[in-house]
Amino acid sequence: MTVELRADDGTASLANARRRGTALPAFPQPLPASLDEAYAMQNRILMSLDMPALGWKVGRIPAPMVATLGAERLAGPVLRCTTLTVSPGEARVFRGGAGAIEAEVMLRLDAVPDHIPPADRVLDYIGEIRAGFEVASSPAPDVHDHAPWSIIADLGINNGLLLGPLLDRGIFDQLDVETMVAGTVVGRGRARDVLDGPLGSVRFLIEQHLKGRIALEPGQWLSAGAITGVHPIRVGETAHATFGLAIAIGCTAIAETGLE
Numbered sequence: 001m002t003v004e005l006r007a008d009d010g011t012a013s014l015a016n017a018r019r020r021g022t023a024l025p026a027f028p029q030p031l032p033a034s035l036d037e038a039y040a041m042q043n044r045i046l047m048s049l050d051m052p053a054l055g056w057k058v059g060r061i062p063a064p065m066v067a068t069l070g071a072e073r074l075a076g077p078v079l080r081c082t083t084l085t086v087s088p089g090e091a092r093v094f095r096g097g098a099g100a101i102e103a104e105v106m107l108r109l110d111a112v113p114d115h116i117p118p119a120d121r122v123l124d125y126i127g128e129i130r131a132g133f134e135v136a137s138s139p140a141p142d143v144h145d146h147a148p149w150s151i152i153a154d155l156g157i158n159n160g161l162l163l164g165p166l167l168d169r170g171i172f173d174q175l176d177v178e179t180m181v182a183g184t185v186v187g188r189g190r191a192r193d194v195l196d197g198p199l200g201s202v203r204f205l206i207e208q209h210l211k212g213r214i215a216l217e218p219g220q221w222l223s224a225g226a227i228t229g230v231h232p233i234r235v236g237e238t239a240h241a242t243f244g245l246a247i248a249i250g251c252t253a254i255a256e257t258g259l260e
Contacts, residue, residue: 011041014154015048017139021258023096027140031149035069038152039213045155046077049259053077055106055221056214057134057158058201061148072195073204073225074148075214076156079259081221083163084132088238088250092159093137095255098144101233102226103179103241103249105172105191105198106132106163112216116206122199129172131164131243133251134223136230159256161223164249173197175244179228182237187228198224 010028017024032038046053055078066072082089093099110127117125137159143150151157167175173192178185191198201224209216233239233253240250 011044011048011153014139015045018045018155019049019259021094021256022139023094023141024139026142027146027150027154031146032153033149035071035152038149041153042076042155045153049079051079051259053215053217053220054079054081055161055223056205056216057156057161057223058204058225059151059156060195060225065148069148073201074152074156075205075208076152076158077214078158078161078221078223079155080160081163082160084249084251087248088240088252089162091133091135091162091233091239091251091253092256093135093233093235093253094139094159095235097139097141098137098157099233099253100136100230101179101181101239101251101253102134102136102230103177103228104132104134104226105167105224106130106161107198107202107222107224109216109218109220109222111218112209113206116203116210119196119199119203122202123169126202129167129169131167131241131247131249132223133162133164133239133241133249134158134226135160135162137256158223161221162249162251163221165247167243167247173199177227178242179231180240181231181233186231189228191224191227194225194227201225
């Protein structure tokens, strides 16, 4: 059952904007004051939308705040997963809000461990590994100005995953990745070079699950973090990404129309 939020609760504005596909003039106040408050706000929005989490995304805490918060990553639920059967696919972004595209490694969780596994055992819990895009979009145009509180609270500003071709389990984090937006190269990198790599992101999500902040389930997709950066994209623009020499994916940004 959908949870109704009070009109004076800032989470109501975000939940209603996502439900209707409309932008907000600004991120609602007051902001969460801690990681626990931000995740609690995220959970209230997720409960209000009454949609299952199909996966979880990983983002980064702003570098100047890492030492203070004792965390390098943040998590958010995924409400849409779409397989890229045609190229370019469609990336839904909030017109008038914030919109970005991120080339990422996507890992399907086949079993949920009851402990944080060592790095060399993480793949025991992972099935398919795919190239893909995270669509990072929020109804609030200034959402990045209040990071990480605003980003965590607004579902990690995730607005869907686009799942591309399978990646080789032996080299998936070693591939050279390049992202282009509107025909211009905007970033290059390798997944293994982002913090402690995709497997570190999986271990982080398991840790958050064990702390009770998120709820992992078998079959969910884990988006391991931006490889080449977080790249702004506007409605009508097309992004492409290559993973090594053999894999290429693409998507065009279209206007979000809502969850209803």
